[in-house]
Amino acid sequence: MSERDGKFVLPIGPQHPSLKEPCSFKITLDGEVVEKAVVEIGYNHRGLEKACESRTFVQDLYIIERVCGICSHAHTSAFCRCVEEMCGLLVPRRAEYIRGIVGELERLHSHLLWLGVAAHEIGFDTLFMYTWRDRERVLDMLAAIGGNRINYGVNTFGGVRRDLEPELIAEIGRVMDALEEKLKYYFELALVEPALIGRLSGIGILRPEDVRRFSAVGPVARAAGIMDDTRIIEPYGVFREIAVNGVTDDHCDVYGRTIVRVKEMLESVRLIRVMLRELPDGPISVKAPRRVPAGEILIRVEAPRGEDIHYVRSTGGDMPDRVRVRAPTEANWHGMSYMLEGFHLADVPIIIAAIDPCYSCTDRAVRLTDAGGSSLHAWEELRRLGIERYQSLGIDPSGIRLREFPRG
Amino acid sequence: MLLDILKILLFPGFAFLAAYAFLLEYVDRKAYARMQNRVGPPWYQPLADFFKLLGKKVIIPRNAGKRTFAALPVVSLAAVATAYVSVPVWGRAAIVGYEGDLVVVLYLLSIPTICLFLAGFSSHDVYTIMGAFRTLTQMFAYEVPLFIAFLSPAVLAGTWSITGILAFYADRPLLALVNLPAFFIALLSAQSKLERAPFDAPEAETEIVGGALVEYSGRYLAFMHASAMCELAVVTSAIAALFLPVLTGFAAADFALYLIKTLALLLLLTLLRASVARIRMDQMLNFCWMVMTPMAIIQIVVNLFLRGGLGL
Numbered sequence: 089m090s091e092r093d094g095k096f097v098l099p100i101g102p103q104h105p106s107l108k109e110p111c112s113f114k115i116t117l118d119g120e121v122v123e124k125a126v127v128e129i130g131y132n133h134r135g136l137e138k139a140c141e142s143r144t145f146v147q148d149l150y151i152i153e154r155v156c157g158i159c160s161h162a163h164t165s166a167f168c169r170c171v172e173e174m175c176g177l178l179v180p181r182r183a184e185y186i187r188g189i190v191g192e193l194e195r196l197h198s199h200l201l202w203l204g205v206a207a208h209e210i211g212f213d214t215l216f217m218y219t220w221r222d223r224e225r226v227l228d229m230l231a232a233i234g235g236n237r238i239n240y241g242v243n244t245f246g247g248v249r250r251d252l253e254p255e256l257i258a259e260i261g262r263v264m265d266a267l268e269e270k271l272k273y274y275f276e277l278a279l280v281e282p283a284l285i286g287r288l289s290g291i292g293i294l295r296p297e298d299v300r301r302f303s304a305v306g307p308v309a310r311a312a313g314i315m316d317d318t319r320i321i322e323p324y325g326v327f328r329e330i331a332v333n334g335v336t337d338d339h340c341d342v343y344g345r346t347i348v349r350v351k352e353m354l355e356s357v358r359l360i361r362v363m364l365r366e367l368p369d370g371p372i373s374v375k376a377p378r379r380v381p382a383g384e385i386l387i388r389v390e391a392p393r394g395e396d397i398h399y400v401r402s403t404g405g406d407m408p409d410r411v412r413v414r415a416p417t418e419a420n421w422h423g424m425s426y427m428l429e430g431f432h433l434a435d436v437p438i439i440i441a442a443i444d445p446c447y448s449c450t451d452r453a454v455r456l457t458d459a460g461g462s463s464l465h466a467w468e469e470l471r472r473l474g475i476e477r478y479q480s481l482g483i484d485p486s487g488i489r490l491r492e493f494p495r496g
Numbered sequence: 497m498l499l500d501i502l503k504i505l506l507f508p509g510f511a512f513l514a515a516y517a518f519l520l521e522y523v524d525r526k527a528y529a530r531m532q533n534r535v536g537p538p539w540y541q542p543l544a545d546f547f548k549l550l551g552k553k554v555i556i557p558r559n560a561g562k563r564t565f566a567a568l569p570v571v572s573l574a575a576v577a578t579a580y581v582s583v584p585v586w587g588r589a590a591i592v593g594y595e596g597d598l599v600v601v602l603y604l605l606s607i608p609t610i611c612l613f614l615a616g617f618s619s620h621d622v623y624t625i626m627g628a629f630r631t632l633t634q635m636f637a638y639e640v641p642l643f644i645a646f647l648s649p650a651v652l653a654g655t656w657s658i659t660g661i662l663a664f665y666a667d668r669p670l671l672a673l674v675n676l677p678a679f680f681i682a683l684l685s686a687q688s689k690l691e692r693a694p695f696d697a698p699e700a701e702t703e704i705v706g707g708a709l710v711e712y713s714g715r716y717l718a719f720m721h722a723s724a725m726c727e728l729a730v731v732t733s734a735i736a737a738l739f740l741p742v743l744t745g746f747a748a749a750d751f752a753l754y755l756i757k758t759l760a761l762l763l764l765l766t767l768l769r770a771s772v773a774r775i776r777m778d779q780m781l782n783f784c785w786m787v788m789t790p791m792a793i794i795q796i797v798v799n800l801f802l803r804g805g806l807g808l
Contacts, residue, residue, distance in 0.1 A: 096622060096625075096626070097622075098622055098623075098626065098704075099622070104705065105701045105706075106701075106702035106703065120778070207773070208702065209702045210702075210773045210774055211693055211694070211696060211700060211702070211773055212693075212772065212773035212774070213532065213693075214531060214532045214770045214771060215773075217532035217533055217534060218532070218533060221533055281772075281773075283694055283772045283773040283775055284773050286775065286776075286779055287773050287774070287775065287776065287779075432776055432777070432778065433626070433703055433704075434697060434700065434703055434774075434776040434777065435776070436703065437702040437703055
């Protein structure tokens with residue numbers, strides 16, 4: 089909101105039409121060109137890792153399901169695999185297939201959502217409406233499987249909670265046929281539409297060496313030609329039996345990320361068809377113990393946005409000692425300033441959108457031990473600082489009585 | 497005299513322009529929605545929006561120029577309405593037609609754009625100032641091809657009155673085909689003048705939140721929107737008069753043709769809006785200066801030679 093040396097500092101966020109969740113970007117502009125971009129995250133800290141530590145593993149599963157509003161299944165898959173590996177459970181093959189099918193359906197709906205958001209960011213609302221219309225079909229299928237459009241609750245320790253009926257399998261097949269036709273159309277559109285190519289290509293460049301430097305993951309890395317798909321480099325579950333055709337691109341820009349995502353959707357459609365065809369018979373879950381043996385484990389799962397890492401440490405009780413969730417967006421934030429600088433203001437929303445950011449999945453509290461002075465405050469101190477801040481604005485909230493909360 | 501005043505105030509003047517602008521906005525929004533596979537608004541939605549805004553509280557930013565802030569919507573709407581009386585609607589003659597009214601109409605149509613720039617600039621907000629500068633930059637880019645494209649038919653017809661140009665081409669309909677390139681340039685420039693996709697960078701909501709009008713609210717915003725809608729009606733009417741000279745000789749039938757022509761032009765503009773992404777400012781400048789302006793200049797040179805060759 090200020091002007092320094094004839095240069096504008098344009099705030100994008102914390103509240104801005106192009107951001108779906110609060111996050112702040114301070115964009116220093118030289119004319120229309122971004123000279124400096126400062127990313128400030130941390131508006132969405134929910135303390136869910138801490139919440140997991142004070143609940144049982146089964147309760148945690150439902151917290152983990154709500155880490156992300158889009159890739160909920162990827163997170164529970166990772167968490168379930170952590171617990172299953174520690175307990176030494178062997179998940180039935182049918183359950184692995186159903187997990188795979190739901191996971192790929194989730195990838196479809198996530199990428200379709202992304203395509204719509206990206207189209208909206210560059211002012212192409214027609215494509216936005218079309219992709220979200222098609223996404224509804226996928227969400228309907230997910231609702232038919234799990235009962236919910238987003239948090240399907242399909243995963244459980246030792247397998248899945250819902251089976252696929254033959255009618256549902258046929259219906260998913262029909263939806264895939266319809267969707268494939270639409271996806272091919274979008275793919276051709278991305279290849280020929282000049283305004284779309286003009287807006288997407290050559291911006292937000294992240295070359296292979298930059299990808300390694302900033303440890304970017306997912307479609308951002310794959311658009312730079314680096315194959316980091318966990319389903320391929322470290323196959324898990326159903327992907328040990330069904331090979332995934334990896335998708336990479338060498339554009340290194342937003343256009344490349346678009347191509348990668350559209351091609352991945354076509355690959356997901358193929359995978360779902362194969363999994364539906366080869367769906368084995370048998371049980372869908374095995375009984376899991378309530379207590380998890382002591383130990384620690386790190387599991388990687390390919391979420392729609394990239395590699396999702398879960399770390400769980402148990403001391404042998406029914407509650408985890410430590411849960412760490414590294415959502416893929418967390419890895420992609422580091423290169424964001426670098427991607428933004430040097431491009432036009434008009435490109436900022438689409439470059440931010442191109443990593444498919446998931447703000448609230450990412451925010452964690454960090455304590456800097458060697459940064460001089462602790463920025464951690466006890467509750468009473470925080471309250472005192474808050475009152476001082478409001479008093480400096482001419483409002484005095486110190487008279488407000490708070491109910492005492494028991495705190496451990 | 498009294499009849500002329502009634503014509504200007506009621507039909508086919510200001511009152512009709514307002515009503516028709518609401519209709520055009522409805523058609524635009526409905527067609528846009530249908531093209532996007534949406535249901536779209538009911539027919540009274542533009543009216544409802546307008547009256548709802550009239551009843552809303554007006555907030556003027558503390559450091560904005562209050563008089564300028566309040567005057568701009570009125571000036572903008574007045575300029576557009578004045579331009580409309582020189583465009584033929586009922587029959588083949590405009591209410592107020594005179595030699596040179598084409599240039600006056602073009603200048604009057606620049607006023608809403610300048611008002612938009614001033615509105616953004618006087619609001620003193622970082623988003624409105626970005627929007628205002630984009631509006632002005634865009635204006636410098638499209639104004640040249642727009643003027644040349646509008647003047648090309650005038651050069652061939654040898655008159656600078658819209659009524660005269662319409663009469664000239666109505667007698668020689670085949671000659672209007674010569675102006676086809678200028679017609680498309682005029683359509684594209686009109687799209688950028690009206691700040692519709694793909695030329696909607698000045699009000700790009702995903703970048704600068706809405707541009708110059710961010711701080712506008714209540715009845716001032718309603719009138720700013722109304723003037724943009726009326727501008728759409730006037731620009732399509734002017735293009736219809738200059739480039740689509742199909743007339744019957746019966747005033748009522750010509751009026752029906754006018755409605756068909758303007759609605760068809762609007763649908764073309766809506767189709768364009770629905771089928772492209774927003775282009776960046778630098779791409780927009782390149783397109784206007786490297787593609788549209790040279791094409792428009794070629795058109796006017798061709799028309800000059802043609803006029804000499806045909807001995808008109």
